[in-house]
Amino acid sequence: MATVTTRTVAYPADGMTMVGHLALPSGAGPRPAVLLGPEGMGLSDVERRRADALAESGYVALAFDLHGGRYLGAPEEMLARCTPLLADPDRLRGIGRAALDVLRAEPRTDPDRVAAIGYGTGGAIALELGREGVDLRAIGTVNALTTGRPGEAARIRCPVWAGVGSEDPIMSAAQREAFTAEMQAAGVDWRLVVYGGALHAFHHPPVDHATVPGVGYHPRHARRAWRDVLDLLDECLPIAE
Protein backbone atom coordinates (compact mmCIF):
# COMPACT_ATOMS: atom_id res chain seq x y z
CA MET A 1 0.00 0.00 0.00
CA ALA A 2 1.28 3.42 -1.01
CA THR A 3 2.34 5.82 1.70
CA VAL A 4 0.02 8.77 2.13
CA THR A 5 0.86 12.02 3.89
CA THR A 6 -2.00 13.95 5.45
CA ARG A 7 -2.19 17.48 6.76
CA THR A 8 -4.85 19.56 8.45
CA VAL A 9 -5.23 22.84 6.61
CA ALA A 10 -6.93 25.98 7.96
CA TYR A 11 -8.22 28.66 5.60
CA PRO A 12 -10.86 31.40 5.63
CA ALA A 13 -14.25 31.00 3.91
CA ASP A 14 -17.84 32.13 4.51
CA GLY A 15 -16.71 34.28 7.44
CA MET A 16 -15.22 31.33 9.30
CA THR A 17 -11.95 29.49 9.63
CA MET A 18 -12.39 26.25 7.74
CA VAL A 19 -10.40 23.17 8.72
CA GLY A 20 -9.83 20.79 5.82
CA HIS A 21 -8.02 17.47 5.46
CA LEU A 22 -5.38 17.34 2.74
CA ALA A 23 -4.02 13.97 1.61
CA LEU A 24 -0.91 13.69 -0.55
CA PRO A 25 0.16 10.67 -2.58
CA SER A 26 3.61 9.14 -2.35
CA GLY A 27 6.24 10.13 -4.89
CA ALA A 28 7.14 13.58 -6.09
CA GLY A 29 5.96 15.99 -8.73
CA PRO A 30 2.50 17.26 -9.61
CA ARG A 31 -0.51 14.96 -9.59
CA PRO A 32 -4.13 15.37 -10.58
CA ALA A 33 -6.19 16.59 -7.67
CA VAL A 34 -9.63 16.11 -6.22
CA LEU A 35 -11.77 18.41 -4.15
CA LEU A 36 -13.99 16.31 -1.91
CA GLY A 37 -17.07 17.96 -0.43
CA PRO A 38 -18.94 16.49 2.54
CA GLU A 39 -22.63 16.09 3.36
CA GLY A 40 -24.46 18.94 5.08
CA MET A 41 -23.45 17.71 8.52
CA GLY A 42 -19.93 18.67 7.62
CA LEU A 43 -16.52 17.11 7.38
CA SER A 44 -16.15 13.77 9.16
CA ASP A 45 -13.76 10.86 9.11
CA VAL A 46 -15.87 9.38 6.30
CA GLU A 47 -14.64 12.05 3.88
CA ARG A 48 -11.15 12.19 5.42
CA ARG A 49 -10.72 8.44 4.77
CA ARG A 50 -12.02 8.88 1.22
CA ALA A 51 -9.45 11.58 0.62
CA ASP A 52 -6.80 9.22 1.97
CA ALA A 53 -8.02 6.47 -0.38
CA LEU A 54 -7.76 8.86 -3.32
CA ALA A 55 -4.21 9.73 -2.28
CA GLU A 56 -3.40 6.02 -2.17
CA SER A 57 -4.57 5.91 -5.79
CA GLY A 58 -2.22 8.75 -6.69
CA TYR A 59 -4.37 11.86 -6.37
CA VAL A 60 -3.87 14.92 -4.23
CA ALA A 61 -7.17 15.18 -2.35
CA LEU A 62 -8.67 17.83 -0.14
CA ALA A 63 -11.67 16.89 1.96
CA PHE A 64 -13.00 20.34 2.62
CA ASP A 65 -14.91 21.85 5.47
CA LEU A 66 -18.35 23.49 5.43
CA HIS A 67 -18.84 24.78 8.96
CA GLY A 68 -15.69 26.25 10.47
CA GLY A 69 -14.35 22.96 11.79
CA ARG A 70 -17.66 21.79 13.24
CA TYR A 71 -19.68 18.65 12.55
CA LEU A 72 -23.39 19.42 12.83
CA GLY A 73 -24.80 16.11 14.02
CA ALA A 74 -28.07 17.65 15.20
CA PRO A 75 -30.45 17.85 12.24
CA GLU A 76 -31.94 21.19 13.38
CA GLU A 77 -28.54 22.83 13.56
CA MET A 78 -27.52 21.34 10.20
CA LEU A 79 -30.70 22.56 8.53
CA ALA A 80 -30.46 26.00 10.13
CA ARG A 81 -27.06 26.44 8.54
CA CYS A 82 -27.46 24.53 5.25
CA THR A 83 -30.90 25.71 4.15
CA PRO A 84 -29.85 29.33 3.58
CA LEU A 85 -26.49 28.15 2.23
CA LEU A 86 -28.12 25.94 -0.41
CA ALA A 87 -30.32 28.85 -1.47
CA ASP A 88 -27.30 31.07 -2.09
CA PRO A 89 -25.08 29.98 -4.99
CA ASP A 90 -22.58 32.74 -4.23
CA ARG A 91 -21.93 31.46 -0.74
CA LEU A 92 -21.64 27.88 -2.00
CA ARG A 93 -19.14 29.04 -4.61
CA GLY A 94 -17.21 31.01 -2.03
CA ILE A 95 -16.77 27.94 0.15
CA GLY A 96 -15.76 25.87 -2.87
CA ARG A 97 -13.36 28.43 -4.31
CA ALA A 98 -11.58 28.85 -1.00
CA ALA A 99 -11.01 25.11 -0.83
CA LEU A 100 -9.95 25.03 -4.46
CA ASP A 101 -7.39 27.77 -3.79
CA VAL A 102 -5.89 25.67 -0.99
CA LEU A 103 -5.78 22.61 -3.22
CA ARG A 104 -4.22 24.46 -6.14
CA ALA A 105 -1.64 26.11 -3.91
CA GLU A 106 -0.34 22.71 -2.85
CA PRO A 107 2.91 22.08 -4.76
CA ARG A 108 1.99 18.44 -5.42
CA THR A 109 -1.20 19.55 -7.21
CA ASP A 110 -1.27 19.86 -10.98
CA PRO A 111 -3.49 22.96 -11.03
CA ASP A 112 -4.73 22.21 -14.54
CA ARG A 113 -6.11 18.81 -13.57
CA VAL A 114 -8.66 19.17 -10.80
CA ALA A 115 -11.98 17.40 -10.27
CA ALA A 116 -14.70 18.27 -7.77
CA ILE A 117 -16.63 15.47 -6.08
CA GLY A 118 -19.23 16.16 -3.44
CA TYR A 119 -21.96 14.61 -1.36
CA GLY A 120 -25.13 16.49 -0.46
CA THR A 121 -24.20 20.11 0.26
CA GLY A 122 -20.67 19.30 -0.91
CA GLY A 123 -22.15 18.10 -4.21
CA ALA A 124 -24.11 21.32 -4.61
CA ILE A 125 -20.80 23.16 -4.16
CA ALA A 126 -19.13 21.03 -6.84
CA LEU A 127 -21.96 21.84 -9.24
CA GLU A 128 -21.84 25.57 -8.43
CA LEU A 129 -18.11 25.66 -9.15
CA GLY A 130 -18.96 24.31 -12.57
CA ARG A 131 -21.75 26.82 -13.09
CA GLU A 132 -19.35 29.59 -12.13
CA GLY A 133 -17.12 28.46 -15.00
CA VAL A 134 -14.25 27.10 -12.90
CA ASP A 135 -11.92 24.94 -14.98
CA LEU A 136 -12.60 21.41 -13.73
CA ARG A 137 -11.93 18.07 -15.39
CA ALA A 138 -14.91 16.31 -13.80
CA ILE A 139 -17.78 16.99 -11.45
CA GLY A 140 -19.31 14.25 -9.35
CA THR A 141 -22.29 14.76 -7.09
CA VAL A 142 -24.05 12.27 -4.87
CA ASN A 143 -27.56 13.05 -3.69
CA ALA A 144 -27.32 16.72 -4.60
CA LEU A 145 -29.12 17.19 -7.90
CA THR A 146 -29.47 20.88 -7.34
CA THR A 147 -30.44 23.20 -10.17
CA GLY A 148 -28.73 26.54 -10.69
CA ARG A 149 -29.38 30.02 -11.99
CA PRO A 150 -30.80 30.10 -15.52
CA GLY A 151 -28.20 29.75 -18.22
CA GLU A 152 -25.21 29.17 -15.97
CA ALA A 153 -24.98 25.42 -16.50
CA ALA A 154 -23.70 26.16 -20.00
CA ARG A 155 -20.42 27.15 -18.35
CA ILE A 156 -19.84 23.55 -17.29
CA ARG A 157 -17.26 22.16 -19.69
CA CYS A 158 -16.44 18.82 -18.06
CA PRO A 159 -18.34 15.56 -17.60
CA VAL A 160 -20.89 15.59 -14.80
CA TRP A 161 -21.67 12.35 -13.01
CA ALA A 162 -24.57 12.31 -10.54
CA GLY A 163 -25.83 9.60 -8.22
CA VAL A 164 -29.01 9.48 -6.18
CA GLY A 165 -31.07 7.01 -4.18
CA SER A 166 -34.36 6.09 -5.82
CA GLU A 167 -36.18 6.48 -2.51
CA ASP A 168 -34.48 9.73 -1.49
CA PRO A 169 -37.40 11.91 -0.35
CA ILE A 170 -35.21 15.01 -0.24
CA MET A 171 -34.19 14.62 -3.89
CA SER A 172 -37.58 13.94 -5.47
CA ALA A 173 -38.18 12.54 -8.94
CA ALA A 174 -39.29 16.04 -10.01
CA GLN A 175 -36.01 17.51 -8.77
CA ARG A 176 -33.99 14.82 -10.59
CA GLU A 177 -35.97 15.63 -13.72
CA ALA A 178 -35.30 19.36 -13.34
CA PHE A 179 -31.59 18.72 -12.85
CA THR A 180 -31.15 16.44 -15.84
CA ALA A 181 -33.24 18.81 -17.99
CA GLU A 182 -30.92 21.66 -16.98
CA MET A 183 -27.83 19.62 -17.86
CA GLN A 184 -29.29 18.43 -21.15
CA ALA A 185 -30.46 21.90 -22.22
CA ALA A 186 -26.99 23.28 -21.45
CA GLY A 187 -25.30 20.66 -23.61
CA VAL A 188 -23.44 19.20 -20.63
CA ASP A 189 -21.92 15.70 -20.89
CA TRP A 190 -23.90 14.17 -18.02
CA ARG A 191 -24.87 10.86 -16.47
CA LEU A 192 -27.25 9.98 -13.67
CA VAL A 193 -27.17 6.79 -11.62
CA VAL A 194 -30.30 5.93 -9.66
CA TYR A 195 -29.50 3.46 -6.89
CA GLY A 196 -32.61 1.35 -6.36
CA GLY A 197 -34.11 1.43 -2.91
CA ALA A 198 -31.52 3.82 -1.49
CA LEU A 199 -32.42 6.73 0.75
CA HIS A 200 -30.76 10.11 1.18
CA ALA A 201 -27.08 9.98 2.18
CA PHE A 202 -27.07 6.24 1.41
CA HIS A 203 -23.30 6.40 0.89
CA HIS A 204 -22.56 7.65 4.39
CA PRO A 205 -21.94 5.22 7.25
CA PRO A 206 -23.55 6.37 10.47
CA VAL A 207 -21.40 8.84 12.39
CA ASP A 208 -22.66 10.40 15.58
CA HIS A 209 -25.78 12.00 14.21
CA ALA A 210 -29.42 11.42 15.01
CA THR A 211 -31.70 9.22 12.92
CA VAL A 212 -33.39 11.38 10.32
CA PRO A 213 -36.43 10.22 8.30
CA GLY A 214 -35.53 9.55 4.69
CA VAL A 215 -31.84 9.18 5.50
CA GLY A 216 -30.20 5.77 5.64
CA TYR A 217 -26.96 3.96 4.93
CA HIS A 218 -26.96 1.37 2.12
CA PRO A 219 -23.55 -0.37 2.23
CA ARG A 220 -23.86 -2.12 -1.12
CA HIS A 221 -24.86 0.97 -3.06
CA ALA A 222 -22.29 2.97 -1.07
CA ARG A 223 -19.53 0.71 -2.45
CA ARG A 224 -20.96 1.02 -5.95
CA ALA A 225 -21.18 4.81 -5.76
CA TRP A 226 -17.56 4.96 -4.66
CA ARG A 227 -16.51 2.74 -7.54
CA ASP A 228 -18.51 4.95 -9.91
CA VAL A 229 -16.64 7.98 -8.58
CA LEU A 230 -13.30 6.20 -9.09
CA ASP A 231 -14.34 5.32 -12.65
CA LEU A 232 -15.17 8.97 -13.31
CA LEU A 233 -11.78 10.06 -12.02
CA ASP A 234 -10.04 7.32 -13.97
CA GLU A 235 -11.75 8.53 -17.14
CA CYS A 236 -11.24 12.27 -16.64
CA LEU A 237 -8.11 12.44 -14.49
CA PRO A 238 -5.99 9.43 -15.38
CA ILE A 239 -2.95 8.91 -13.19
CA ALA A 240 0.09 8.74 -15.46
CA GLU A 241 3.03 7.93 -13.27
Place this chain on the structure above:
Amino acid sequence: MATVTTRTVAYPADGMTMVGHLALPSGAGPRPAVLLGPEGMGLSDVERRRADALAESGYVALAFDLHGGRYLGAPEEMLARCTPLLADPDRLRGIGRAALDVLRAEPRTDPDRVAAIGYGTGGAIALELGREGVDLRAIGTVNALTTGRPGEAARIRCPVWAGVGSEDPIMSAAQREAFTAEMQAAGVDWRLVVYGGALHAFHHPPVDHATVPGVGYHPRHARRAWRDVLDLLDECLPIAE
Protein backbone atom coordinates in the same frame (compact mmCIF):
# COMPACT_ATOMS: atom_id res chain seq x y z
CA MET B 1 -2.88 -10.25 -23.83
CA ALA B 2 -4.46 -13.54 -22.85
CA THR B 3 -5.13 -16.11 -25.54
CA VAL B 4 -8.78 -16.55 -26.32
CA THR B 5 -10.31 -19.51 -28.12
CA THR B 6 -13.51 -18.93 -30.04
CA ARG B 7 -15.99 -21.35 -31.51
CA THR B 8 -19.17 -21.01 -33.55
CA VAL B 9 -21.95 -22.97 -31.91
CA ALA B 10 -25.21 -24.05 -33.56
CA TYR B 11 -28.23 -24.94 -31.46
CA PRO B 12 -32.01 -25.01 -31.87
CA ALA B 13 -34.28 -22.27 -30.49
CA ASP B 14 -37.53 -20.55 -31.50
CA GLY B 15 -37.95 -23.00 -34.37
CA MET B 16 -34.64 -22.04 -35.94
CA THR B 17 -31.03 -23.07 -35.86
CA MET B 18 -29.23 -20.39 -33.89
CA VAL B 19 -25.57 -19.66 -34.53
CA GLY B 20 -23.79 -18.25 -31.50
CA HIS B 21 -20.22 -17.17 -30.81
CA LEU B 22 -18.55 -18.84 -27.83
CA ALA B 23 -15.34 -17.37 -26.43
CA LEU B 24 -13.17 -19.26 -23.95
CA PRO B 25 -10.51 -17.79 -21.71
CA SER B 26 -6.99 -19.16 -21.53
CA GLY B 27 -6.11 -21.61 -18.80
CA ALA B 28 -8.02 -24.63 -17.64
CA GLY B 29 -10.82 -25.39 -15.25
CA PRO B 30 -14.22 -23.81 -14.76
CA ARG B 31 -14.70 -20.06 -14.98
CA PRO B 32 -17.64 -17.73 -14.39
CA ALA B 33 -19.64 -17.30 -17.54
CA VAL B 34 -21.57 -14.57 -19.31
CA LEU B 35 -24.49 -14.79 -21.68
CA LEU B 36 -24.32 -11.81 -24.04
CA GLY B 37 -27.50 -10.87 -25.90
CA PRO B 38 -27.49 -8.64 -28.99
CA GLU B 39 -29.69 -5.79 -30.16
CA GLY B 40 -32.81 -6.57 -32.19
CA MET B 41 -30.90 -6.57 -35.45
CA GLY B 42 -29.18 -9.70 -34.22
CA LEU B 43 -25.72 -11.00 -33.57
CA SER B 44 -22.91 -8.98 -35.16
CA ASP B 45 -19.19 -8.60 -34.74
CA VAL B 46 -19.91 -5.95 -32.10
CA GLU B 47 -21.18 -8.61 -29.70
CA ARG B 48 -18.68 -11.22 -30.88
CA ARG B 49 -15.81 -8.85 -30.02
CA ARG B 50 -17.38 -8.09 -26.64
CA ALA B 51 -17.54 -11.81 -25.89
CA ASP B 52 -13.87 -12.05 -26.87
CA ALA B 53 -13.05 -9.15 -24.55
CA LEU B 54 -14.85 -10.91 -21.70
CA ALA B 55 -12.86 -14.07 -22.41
CA GLU B 56 -9.67 -12.01 -22.28
CA SER B 57 -10.77 -10.96 -18.80
CA GLY B 58 -11.23 -14.59 -17.78
CA TYR B 59 -14.90 -15.30 -18.45
CA VAL B 60 -16.50 -17.90 -20.65
CA ALA B 61 -18.79 -15.82 -22.86
CA LEU B 62 -21.50 -16.74 -25.33
CA ALA B 63 -22.73 -14.03 -27.68
CA PHE B 64 -26.02 -15.58 -28.63
CA ASP B 65 -28.14 -15.42 -31.73
CA LEU B 66 -31.70 -14.13 -32.11
CA HIS B 67 -32.60 -14.85 -35.71
CA GLY B 68 -31.25 -18.17 -36.93
CA GLY B 69 -27.88 -16.84 -37.97
CA ARG B 70 -29.22 -13.75 -39.72
CA TYR B 71 -28.49 -10.07 -39.11
CA LEU B 72 -31.62 -8.00 -39.79
CA GLY B 73 -30.14 -4.72 -40.99
CA ALA B 74 -33.40 -3.54 -42.55
CA PRO B 75 -35.51 -1.88 -39.84
CA GLU B 76 -38.79 -3.22 -41.28
CA GLU B 77 -37.56 -6.79 -41.18
CA MET B 78 -36.12 -6.33 -37.69
CA LEU B 79 -39.39 -4.88 -36.39
CA ALA B 80 -41.48 -7.54 -38.10
CA ARG B 81 -39.58 -10.19 -36.18
CA CYS B 82 -38.84 -8.42 -32.88
CA THR B 83 -42.19 -6.78 -32.18
CA PRO B 84 -44.08 -10.06 -31.66
CA LEU B 85 -41.03 -11.54 -29.93
CA LEU B 86 -40.86 -8.71 -27.39
CA ALA B 87 -44.57 -9.18 -26.68
CA ASP B 88 -44.08 -12.86 -25.85
CA PRO B 89 -42.07 -13.54 -22.69
CA ASP B 90 -42.19 -17.29 -23.31
CA ARG B 91 -40.47 -16.98 -26.68
CA LEU B 92 -37.87 -14.61 -25.23
CA ARG B 93 -37.19 -17.09 -22.43
CA GLY B 94 -36.97 -19.96 -24.87
CA ILE B 95 -34.27 -18.18 -26.86
CA GLY B 96 -32.41 -17.28 -23.68
CA ARG B 97 -32.69 -20.73 -22.12
CA ALA B 98 -31.40 -22.43 -25.24
CA ALA B 99 -28.33 -20.19 -25.20
CA LEU B 100 -27.91 -20.74 -21.47
CA ASP B 101 -27.98 -24.51 -22.00
CA VAL B 102 -25.16 -24.21 -24.54
CA LEU B 103 -23.16 -22.02 -22.18
CA ARG B 104 -23.67 -24.32 -19.19
CA ALA B 105 -22.79 -27.39 -21.23
CA GLU B 106 -19.37 -25.94 -22.02
CA PRO B 107 -16.84 -27.72 -19.73
CA ARG B 108 -15.00 -24.47 -19.02
CA THR B 109 -18.19 -22.92 -17.61
CA ASP B 110 -18.84 -22.93 -13.88
CA PRO B 111 -22.59 -23.57 -14.19
CA ASP B 112 -23.28 -22.00 -10.80
CA ARG B 113 -21.76 -18.66 -11.75
CA VAL B 114 -23.51 -17.25 -14.80
CA ALA B 115 -24.53 -13.66 -15.58
CA ALA B 116 -26.80 -12.46 -18.38
CA ILE B 117 -26.02 -9.20 -20.13
CA GLY B 118 -28.05 -7.95 -23.05
CA TYR B 119 -28.67 -5.02 -25.34
CA GLY B 120 -32.12 -4.15 -26.63
CA THR B 121 -33.95 -7.39 -27.40
CA GLY B 122 -31.01 -9.25 -25.83
CA GLY B 123 -31.54 -7.22 -22.65
CA ALA B 124 -35.23 -8.11 -22.61
CA ILE B 125 -34.17 -11.77 -22.79
CA ALA B 126 -31.76 -11.32 -19.88
CA LEU B 127 -34.57 -9.81 -17.80
CA GLU B 128 -37.02 -12.55 -18.75
CA LEU B 129 -34.55 -15.24 -17.67
CA GLY B 130 -34.54 -13.50 -14.29
CA ARG B 131 -38.33 -13.31 -14.19
CA GLU B 132 -38.48 -17.01 -15.00
CA GLY B 133 -36.43 -17.68 -11.88
CA VAL B 134 -33.24 -18.81 -13.61
CA ASP B 135 -30.29 -18.84 -11.21
CA LEU B 136 -28.15 -15.92 -12.38
CA ARG B 137 -25.49 -13.95 -10.53
CA ALA B 138 -26.17 -10.67 -12.32
CA ILE B 139 -28.44 -9.23 -14.97
CA GLY B 140 -27.36 -6.29 -17.09
CA THR B 141 -29.59 -4.65 -19.68
CA VAL B 142 -28.83 -1.73 -21.94
CA ASN B 143 -31.74 0.16 -23.52
CA ALA B 144 -34.22 -2.59 -22.73
CA LEU B 145 -36.16 -1.51 -19.67
CA THR B 146 -38.96 -3.89 -20.42
CA THR B 147 -41.56 -4.75 -17.81
CA GLY B 148 -42.77 -8.28 -17.24
CA ARG B 149 -45.80 -10.23 -16.18
CA PRO B 150 -47.25 -9.14 -12.81
CA GLY B 151 -45.42 -10.62 -9.85
CA GLU B 152 -42.69 -12.43 -11.75
CA ALA B 153 -39.95 -9.90 -11.05
CA ALA B 154 -39.93 -11.20 -7.48
CA ARG B 155 -38.16 -14.28 -8.82
CA ILE B 156 -35.10 -12.17 -9.67
CA ARG B 157 -32.56 -12.92 -6.96
CA CYS B 158 -29.46 -11.20 -8.34
CA PRO B 159 -28.45 -7.56 -8.85
CA VAL B 160 -29.97 -5.90 -11.89
CA TRP B 161 -28.05 -3.13 -13.63
CA ALA B 162 -29.81 -1.17 -16.37
CA GLY B 163 -28.53 1.55 -18.68
CA VAL B 164 -30.47 3.79 -21.04
CA GLY B 165 -29.96 6.90 -23.14
CA SER B 166 -31.80 9.95 -21.80
CA GLU B 167 -33.01 10.82 -25.30
CA ASP B 168 -34.00 7.28 -26.28
CA PRO B 169 -37.47 7.74 -27.81
CA ILE B 170 -38.10 3.99 -27.83
CA MET B 171 -37.50 3.70 -24.08
CA SER B 172 -39.56 6.64 -22.81
CA ALA B 173 -39.36 8.20 -19.37
CA ALA B 174 -42.70 6.57 -18.56
CA GLN B 175 -41.32 3.16 -19.53
CA ARG B 176 -38.20 3.71 -17.40
CA GLU B 177 -40.47 4.65 -14.52
CA ALA B 178 -42.60 1.53 -14.98
CA PHE B 179 -39.48 -0.65 -15.07
CA THR B 180 -37.88 0.78 -11.95
CA ALA B 181 -41.24 0.67 -10.13
CA GLU B 182 -41.51 -3.03 -11.01
CA MET B 183 -37.99 -3.72 -9.74
CA GLN B 184 -38.53 -1.72 -6.57
CA ALA B 185 -41.90 -3.30 -5.78
CA ALA B 186 -40.35 -6.75 -6.24
CA GLY B 187 -37.53 -6.01 -3.82
CA VAL B 188 -34.89 -6.42 -6.51
CA ASP B 189 -31.40 -5.00 -5.95
CA TRP B 190 -31.42 -2.64 -8.95
CA ARG B 191 -29.60 0.33 -10.46
CA LEU B 192 -30.36 2.51 -13.45
CA VAL B 193 -27.83 4.62 -15.32
CA VAL B 194 -29.22 7.35 -17.56
CA TYR B 195 -26.63 8.41 -20.13
CA GLY B 196 -27.27 12.08 -20.87
CA GLY B 197 -28.04 12.94 -24.48
CA ALA B 198 -27.75 9.37 -25.71
CA LEU B 199 -30.23 7.84 -28.15
CA HIS B 200 -31.40 4.26 -28.57
CA ALA B 201 -28.62 1.72 -29.18
CA PHE B 202 -26.04 4.40 -28.25
CA HIS B 203 -23.57 1.63 -27.35
CA HIS B 204 -23.57 0.08 -30.80
CA PRO B 205 -21.13 1.23 -33.48
CA PRO B 206 -22.75 1.43 -36.91
CA VAL B 207 -22.79 -1.93 -38.70
CA ASP B 208 -24.45 -2.29 -42.08
CA HIS B 209 -27.90 -1.16 -41.10
CA ALA B 210 -29.96 1.79 -42.23
CA THR B 211 -30.19 5.04 -40.30
CA VAL B 212 -33.18 4.84 -37.97
CA PRO B 213 -34.70 7.89 -36.25
CA GLY B 214 -33.98 7.87 -32.52
CA VAL B 215 -31.05 5.50 -32.91
CA GLY B 216 -27.47 6.76 -32.74
CA TYR B 217 -23.99 5.77 -31.64
CA HIS B 218 -22.46 7.72 -28.74
CA PRO B 219 -18.84 6.54 -28.42
CA ARG B 220 -18.15 8.15 -25.05
CA HIS B 221 -21.24 6.74 -23.35
CA ALA B 222 -20.64 3.44 -25.15
CA ARG B 223 -17.26 3.15 -23.42
CA ARG B 224 -18.84 4.08 -20.08
CA ALA B 225 -21.65 1.55 -20.47
CA TRP B 226 -19.10 -1.16 -21.19
CA ARG B 227 -17.10 -0.21 -18.13
CA ASP B 228 -20.30 -0.25 -16.07
CA VAL B 229 -20.98 -3.78 -17.32
CA LEU B 230 -17.46 -4.84 -16.40
CA ASP B 231 -17.92 -3.34 -12.93
CA LEU B 232 -21.14 -5.31 -12.52
CA LEU B 233 -19.39 -8.53 -13.50
CA ASP B 234 -16.44 -7.73 -11.27
CA GLU B 235 -18.82 -7.25 -8.35
CA CYS B 236 -21.05 -10.28 -8.96
CA LEU B 237 -18.75 -12.70 -10.79
CA PRO B 238 -15.24 -12.01 -9.56
CA ILE B 239 -12.52 -13.89 -11.40
CA ALA B 240 -10.52 -15.83 -8.83
CA GLU B 241 -7.61 -17.45 -10.66
